[in-house]
Amino acid sequence: MMKNNILSSFFYTCLSFLLVYNNIMAKKRIKIPNITAMRIFYKSAKTCAVCKNNNKPLFIHHIDENPSNNNEENLILICAECHNEAHTKHDYSINLDNKRLLFFKTEWEKEIKEKSINAMIKGDVISPINWTYFNFSIIPKSIISYGIDYKNEKYRYLLESNIINKELEIISKENNKHFDKKTIFDCVNINNAHILKSYFEEQVNNLISVIMPYEIDAIWTKKEIMSLINPNTFVYHNGGMYFKSLYDENGIETRKIHMQAKNIRIEGLIYTYYMFGLSSIINSFKRHSNIIGLYLVKNIICEKKCMTLNVTPIVLGSGNLTYYSQTPFKLRDKRDLSYLTWDNDMDG
Ligand SMILES: [Zn+2]
Secondary structure (H helix, E strand, O other): OHHHHHHHHHHHHHHHHHHHHHHHHHOOOOOOOHHHHHHHHHHOOOOOOOOOOOOOOEEEEEOOOOOOOOOHHHEEEEEHHHHHHHOOOOOOOOOOOHHHHHHHHHHHHHHHHHHHHHHHHOOOOOOOOEEEEEOOOOHHHHHHHOOOOOOOHHHHHHHHOOOEOOOOOEOOOOOOOOOOOOOHHHHOOHHHHHHHHHHHHHHHHHHHHHHOOEEHHHHOOHHHHHHHOOOOOEEEEEEEEEEEEEEEEOOEEEEEEEEEEOOEEEEEEEEHHHEOHHHHOOHHHOEEEEEEEEEEEEEEEEEOOEEEEEEEEEEEEEOOOOHHHHOOOOOOOOOOOOOOOOOOOOOO
């Protein structure tokens, strides 16, 4: 009898192991890769896509309830309460079925994207965006390769006036030098220079809308940066930058541009050749200025505790104070620069 009991309990133990094992195999949980998780957090601005709360613990939920399906389309960021609702099916639940979850996800990510783009490119009457630095070795190629519809009236005028070619490169050789720095805008007369600037301002804003650069201050941690940023990723920054004059060659000055906060550093080089008019010689790109900028990441270097993003500035400008109130993201700092540690090697 005793022997029988031992045998049968052994049998049931084996059976229950088998059942548990089968259950695990049927719904095998595969860890969501870091990069996917970070993208989901960014695309939802670290906010619950259902109730739009960002002060509660957040979960990434599998819409189809298959924990092995880590496809981004299947993942929604929701808070603990909404997560409970998604797993509850009763008369009084809000019935967050797959279809509704997908709807919430799509609508919310779309809203975040639109708000982010508007924050980056829409200035206002008080602080209109004024792009005054254009990297013409990269902008024309980017506009064409991202499929932006650039053929408008200004394009046709600039083309017919032999200022640009069909590849949007500046071909005019005319030199109307107004200032002591040689700039690409001095290749044309002052009226055409304004048309050229205004045309590329429009195209740059179109480019930002299409590429949707990362708002770098929204992902200001080493982990997030390592997950989301690679060489050739575009990032957008609005804030204080230091400028340091390095050397002058044939009237074109090379300046170092950099900022650092919380052991994360951004640095790159700019050339007065790409600056519009007076901006090359007066304040905007000298010493310490608050500027807006679109940057292309060249590489990321981690040394000791500091992480450096080497970037190529694509467009730089001033204005857009409303960015801080319009962005859907929680930024590293919203204009309170007091706790930042700045470098000491600034000029001036
Ligand atoms: Zn919620």
